[in-house]
Amino acid sequence: MNSPAVRPSLRTHAPPAEPAPCTIAPYPAAGAAVWHGAWTTPVMRPSAAPWFETWAEQGFNSQSLRQIVRVHTGGTHVRIRLSNAYGRTPLRLTSASIGRTAGAAALHPGTMRTLCFAGCPSTIIPAHGSTVSDPVTLPTEPLDQLSITLYFKEPTGPATYHQLSMAHTYRAEGDHHRDLAGTAYTDTVEPAYGSWYYLEGVETSGDHPLPRAVVAFGDSITDGFGATIDGNDRYPDFLAERLLTAGRPRPVLNAGIGSNKLLTDSPVGGDAGLARFTRDVLDQPRVGTVLVLIGVNDIQQTDPANGTEGDSPPVTAGQLIDGHRALIRAARTRGVRAVGATLTPFRGAAGWTAESEAIRGQVNQWISTSGAYDAVVDMGRALDPDDTGRIRDDLHIGDHLHPNPSGYRAMAGAIDLAALDQ
CATH class of the missing domain: 2.60.120 (Jelly Rolls)
Known part of the structure; x- marks a missing residue:
C-alpha cells in the first residue's frame, strides 16, 4: 500500500521568531477570534x-x-x-x-x-x-x-x-x-x-473565517483501520484533499472510533455513538455538516480478539433506524446538516451472517429512501460497485471488512461535495 503523494506546501512566508515563553500571542483580540x-x-x-x-x-x-x-x-x-x-x-x-x-x-x-x-x-x-x-x-x-x-x-x-x-x-x-x-x-x-x-x-485561527466543518462520524471504517501507517489515507483525509483540490477548503474532522457501536457502550469500542455524538460532533468548533457511517458493529457478531464482543445481544433494523433518527434530531437541533452513508458490506468477514446481511439491507434501504437524512452517500456501492454483497477484493485489507487505502479513496470519491454544503 502506497502513501498518497506529498502535496507541495502553500507557504510563501518564513515562520516568525518564537514568542517569549508563556506570552499569549497578541492576536486575536479577546472576543474577536474565529477558531x-x-x-x-x-x-x-x-x-x-x-x-x-x-x-x-x-x-x-x-x-x-x-x-x-x-x-x-x-x-x-x-x-x-x-x-x-x-x-x-x-x-x-x-x-x-x-x-x-x-x-x-x-x-x-x-x-x-x-x-x-x-x-x-x-x-x-x-x-x-x-x-x-x-x-x-x-x-x-x-x-x-x-x-x-x-x-x-x-x-x-x-x-x-x-x-x-x-x-x-x-x-x-x-x-x-x-x-x-x-x-x-x-x-x-x-x-x-x-x-x-x-x-x-x-484549532487554528487566521485572517478570514472558513466554511463550517464537516465531521465524519463512525467506527473503524471512519477511524481508518487498514490505512497506511503515518500515510494519512483514511477516507476523511482523502475527502479533505478533494475539497482542497476543488477550491472549496474546509475542515474535515475525524470522529471515528474503532469497534464503536451506535446503540451500546463497549469496553473495546468506547461509549455508544448515541452517547458520544454531542461531545464528538456537535461540540466541535463551527460544525456545519456531519457525515454518519455507523451500525456494522451493532449487527455483526465476532470474537472479542477482533474488536467486538461476541456475547452482545443482536439488534434489529428498527432499533438501528431509531438510533439514526436520534442522531438526525440532535444534529438539526444544533443547526447541523446530517448526511447519511449506507453501511458497507462485510460478507466474508468473521462476523457476517445471513441475518446480519438482511439487517444491513433494511437499514440501507431506509437510509437511501426515507428522506430522513438531508443527503445520502452510497458508501456500500463505492466499495461494492457490482452489488455482490462483498467489498471488491482490491478495496479491502484481506478481512472483507476494512477498506485499504484504495477503498478509502473510493469512499471519499463517492461523496458529492455539494451535498456537504449547508
Whole structure:
C-alpha cells in the first residue's frame, strides 16, 4: 500500500521568531477570534486493547510524549485541546510545546512554540475535565503536520486516549518537550497502529473565517483501520484533499472510533455513538455538516480478539433506524446538516451472517429512501460497485471488512461535495 503523494506546501512566508515563553500571542483580540477545528479525535476510557499494545493503562511518569497530527485547515495562530475525561484523578501537565513536523519525531527549526495555559507553562486538568491552551503564533497551511509534545513529571495514572491512530506516537524518558531532534524519542509501540493520549483537538485561527466543518462520524471504517501507517489515507483525509483540490477548503474532522457501536457502550469500542455524538460532533468548533457511517458493529457478531464482543445481544433494523433518527434530531437541533452513508458490506468477514446481511439491507434501504437524512452517500456501492454483497477484493485489507487505502479513496470519491454544503 502506497502513501498518497506529498502535496507541495502553500507557504510563501518564513515562520516568525518564537514568542517569549508563556506570552499569549497578541492576536486575536479577546472576543474577536474565529477558531476552526483543524484536527480532532474522540477520546476513550483507558482499557487493554485486544489486538495491540498501548500505554493507556500504565500512563506516564517523568516522560515526554510526542504526537503527530495532520491539520486540515491553515491559519496564523494555533491552540490545542486536552482531555482528562476518563481520568480518576487530576492530571498534572508539567510543560507542552508544538511545532511543524520534520519527519518522525523531529521538528523544523524555528517552528517550536511553548504552549501555556492561562499564561502558565503547566496546568492541572481536573478529573473528567478538559482544557484549551493559550493561542500561539504559528503559521500553518492545510495538510501541514504538527508535533504536539507533552511532558509529565509526575505519574499520570491511566490515560484518557484514542486507541487507534494509525500513526506513530513517540515517548522519551525525562523532559524533552523542547527538543528539535527526535533522538531522545526512542520508544514507540510496534506494530505501529498507534494511539493518541490526552490530545483531543487542534484549532487554528487566521485572517478570514472558513466554511463550517464537516465531521465524519463512525467506527473503524471512519477511524481508518487498514490505512497506511503515518500515510494519512483514511477516507476523511482523502475527502479533505478533494475539497482542497476543488477550491472549496474546509475542515474535515475525524470522529471515528474503532469497534464503536451506535446503540451500546463497549469496553473495546468506547461509549455508544448515541452517547458520544454531542461531545464528538456537535461540540466541535463551527460544525456545519456531519457525515454518519455507523451500525456494522451493532449487527455483526465476532470474537472479542477482533474488536467486538461476541456475547452482545443482536439488534434489529428498527432499533438501528431509531438510533439514526436520534442522531438526525440532535444534529438539526444544533443547526447541523446530517448526511447519511449506507453501511458497507462485510460478507466474508468473521462476523457476517445471513441475518446480519438482511439487517444491513433494511437499514440501507431506509437510509437511501426515507428522506430522513438531508443527503445520502452510497458508501456500500463505492466499495461494492457490482452489488455482490462483498467489498471488491482490491478495496479491502484481506478481512472483507476494512477498506485499504484504495477503498478509502473510493469512499471519499463517492461523496458529492455539494451535498456537504449547508
